[in-house]
Amino acid sequence: MIRALLVFFILVSTTIFSQKKLNLIPYPQKVQINEGNFTIPDIIMLNSDLPKEETEYLKKKLGSNLKFQNSGKSEADLVYSQLPKSTNLQQNDEFYLLEISSKQILIKSYTKQGYFLELQTLIQLFEDHKTDKQIPALKIEDQPKFAWRGMHLDVCRHFFTVEEVKQYIDYLAMYKLNTFHWHLTDDQGWRIEIKKYPKLTQIGSKRKESMIGAYVDNTFDGKPYGPYFYTQDQIKDVVKYAMDRHITVVPEIEMPGHALAALAAYPELACTKRPFEPATKWGVFDDVFCPKDETFKFLENVLDEVIALFPSQYIHIGGDECPKTRWKECAHCQELIKKNNLKDEHGLQSYFIHRIEKYVNKKGRKIIGWDEILEGGLAPNAAVMSWTGVNGGIEAAKSKHFAVMTPGSFCYFDHYQGDPQSEPNAFGGFTPLDKVYSYNPIPTELNAEQAKYILGVQANLWTEYIEDFKQVQYMIFPRLMALSEVGWGTSDPKNYKEFEGRVINEFKVLDKMNVNYAKSIYNVSGKVIPNNNGVSYELSTSQNPSGIRYTLDGTDPTANSQAYQNPIPVSKSMTIKSAYFENGQLKSAISSQQFTTSKTTGKNITLEQQPSENYSFGGAFTLIDGIIGNQRQLGKTWLGFQGKDVVATIDLGNKTQFSEIYFNTLENKGSWIHMAKSAQIFVSDDNKNFKMIKEIGKDEIQNAKGKIKLNVGNQNSKYIKIKIENAGIIPAGNAGADSKAWLFVDEIGAN
Structure with a gap:
């Protein structure tokens, strides 16, 4: 099917026979505008062949403005015809054909799923023309490029009711997304009832308090949170609600890391013998599931109940951010490594994932996990969700494994979408609407054959800083619209302003629904x-x-x-x-930007190693743009380097006198961000022969709290080179132990 989708997209380009595009999101693959208009009547006559459940959805969406009545085919305004089984390899189950004449609306599809997608187009046309009541005569031939078009919702850090989850699913349906990734377990809360293990929700669904404000503030609200979880009946209700909208719900049960809530309920599943509690802070924690028979039996029993509730082909098993500290210290784990001839603890993670996959496969399902499941070797039938960048997806596709692309730099909707100074507190990063819209899920590194393994695209909403559903709405809208067009395969970054106009037009629909969308694009x-x-x-x-x-x-x-x-x-x-x-x-809103200029501001700068994709906004120029980064906001003013040193060379243009060098770094150990180990300053007149003029160690950097100002004596040079050494591997006792530390750096100045 993937091959058919790609061939279809290549052969069928968006064709428009009018000067102005229709106000549709996502935009269809092929649009032909004809002469004349269909006049919207007060009562819509429906042909009896229309699929019943989907048509009831149509009535509900438009019922406030229109009335509906059943009729015969000849006098009907809305007529449905099921297409015969397709022999056209360029078309798939989601294909639809919509023809509107002055007399009638004819809708055709192979499946009810295609019909439902067609209804979303029709609903948007009705909404856009409800005032003039004139829909242009047209012909639309359409289907998505990607089979997986998803949105994720974390209900562990903050919980959302069944009705709110259903609203979330409605938003996906409106814009033709077809996958809801439900993140149900994590360190801060276990949110799904497992009848065999009642303590998971009795103990794991609540925490004594929650972190508030910026992470660096390290403050807590002192208020018990929970118990909050979904009963199995509620889960079934949500799954059916989604199925009625042709949306697949993919559950995520985290393993082997992000397990504190489960360990609080069943501490015997850990490597150490001590009591645990659901996490009150955000971040990553050392205590994870211990890979012993007792743990696997527990997880198999949990998965039995999960699989019975969710009919999805894929079960998400997490697999991300699993520190190896406890496994290194655990005699059982070390014996398991030797017994199975595993290379190290990363090999043990692969052993863990392989064993779970075999069990899930026996149940007729497949696993999907975050790209860390690649560590030590990918399980035979596993799919990868590539979040740390695109490399995980590339590696999976090249080894003939399916991948869903969800890189943080484009698809993390917990990032800021406007000027961080005028936005609500967010996790960090900077992912505005135009950046989401610019994303191409097919990496350029893949050839046509390998590209077939890219299932599609997904955006993720982690909720550390999202306390209520109004804030959920704010963070996903309007970025969800950009994601929908990327997933449909009709986005074109060159035409972003035209897309932006369609988004603004769509705001009137969100206003009618009382959705609290972000208005950042107005700023x-x-x-x-x-x-x-x-x-x-x-x-x-x-x-x-x-x-x-x-x-x-x-x-x-x-x-x-x-x-x-x-x-x-x-x-x-x-x-x-x-x-x-x-x-x-x-x-x-009033936007404010403070500039602090120095002799490096705006000069040429080069980096020996590039920042990580998620924190690379503006590239090297960010370090000499005159803007000092806010240490409470990891927005667009910081560059982040994971496991890499910063080596920057600044060309001042001419020999220049200066006596002070400054730069900024920060520390946020819960997010694996550590102060630099050291820093050295060099000067040169020819960019070849450099002389070190200053060196400082970790203690001086720590004492300065990341705001480094160095007296370097009277200098007169053309080039300045600064090397800021990454902390390296995170030591035991810290979040993310045994992983590569992050180094965040901002403005490098000279006075």
């Missing part, structure tokens, strides 16, 4: 760009740019402030505030 956004003398600040908005007003003195802009015309030169330290005004009225 003025800023981009630092180099100029001959340093940097300039370029402002933009989704609205008419003539409405942008700004100030340079730190005061809030008004309708009478300076009108923006060209990028603003930043020749000295200053604060630029900007906002969008319409008819003299403020229409956006």
Whole structure:
């Protein structure tokens, strides 16, 4: 089927016979606009051949504005015809054909699933033309490029009711996503009833308090959380609700890591003999499932009940962020490594995943896991969900394993989507709407044959900083719309502004539904760009740019402030505030950007090693753009390097005098972020022969709390090289022990 999807997409390009696109998301593969219009009547006459359950969904969605009545085929406004079984390899079960004339709407599909997708297109057309009641005559031939178009929801860090989960599923259905990944177990809470093990929900579904605010604040609310979980009857209800909308629910039961809630209930499944409690902090913890027979029997019994509840082909078994500290210290684990001739603890993780996979396969199902399940060798029939970047998906596809692409840099909706200073607290990163829209799930490193193993794309919503469902809505909208078009295969980054217009048009539907969507695209956004003398600040908005007003003195802009015309030169330290005004009225949040300039600002910079994909916004230029990173927000002003040193060379252009070098780093051990081990400063006049002029160690960096200012004496050089040494492998006793530490660095300046 994947091959058919790819062939279809290559051969059938989006064709438009009108100058203006229809307001549809995701946009169809092939659209033909014809002469005339279908006039929407007050009563829609329905042909009796329409599939019943899906048609009831249509009535519910449009029933507030229209009435429906059954009729014969000839006088019906809406007529359905089931297509004969396809012999066309370019079409699949989700294919549909929609033809609208001045007299009638004809809808065709091979399956009820295709019909349901067709209804989403029809609903959007009705909503968009409910005022003028004139839908243009047209012909749409359509199907998605990717078989897996998913959204994930973490209900462990914060819990959401059955009704809220159903609303979430409705959002997926509206935009033709077909997979709901339900993250049901983690360190902070076990959310699914397992009848054989009642203590999982009696103990594991609650915690004594929760972390609040930025992680670096290390503060807690002091309020018990839970017990919160879903009964098996509630699970069945949600699964049926999703199935009625042709959405597959994929459950995730985390193993071998992220297991504290389970160990709190059944501590005998751990490597150490001590009591545990569900985690109150966010992050990664050393205590994981011990790979002993008792644990596997427990997990098999849990999976028996899970498989009985979820008919999905895939069962997600997590597999990510499993520290090896306890396994290294565990006599049983070390004996198991020797007995099975495993290379090390990573091999033990592979043994663990292989054993679980064999059991799941016996039940007629397959496993999927985060890309760490590649450690030590991938289980024979496993699929990979590639989150740390694209490499996991590439490795899986090249070894003929299916993969779902969900890299954090494009698909993590717990990241900021607008200026972090004007957004609610988020996990970190910067993933605005246009970045999501720009994603291509097929890595360029794959050839056509390997690309067949890319099942599709998914976005993830982790809820450490999302306390209620209104915030869930805020974080997924409008980014879910971009994801839907990426998954459908009709996104085109070159036409982003046109897509943005369709998004804004769709806001009226979300308003009607009382959805708390983010309005970040209305805000003025800023981009630092180099100029001959340093940097300039370029402002933009989704609205008419003539409405942008700004100030340079730190005061809030008004309708009478300076009108923006060209990028603003930043020749000295200053604060630029900007906002969008319409008819003299403020229409956006006020954006504020503080600049701290130095002799490195805007100069040429090169990095010997590039930052990790998730934290690479702006590339090396971020380190000399004049913006000091906020240590409480891992937004767009930081570069993150996992297991890598930062080696940056700055070309000042001419020999320049300076006596101070500064840079910023930070520490957040719960997220595996550690202070640098050391730093060295070098100078050169030819970019070949460098002389070290300063060196500091970890203690000095720690004492400075990451805000490093170094007196380097009177220097007069053209090149500055700075080497900031990564902490390396995280030591035992820390979250993520035995894994590569993260090093976060920002602004490198000279005065």
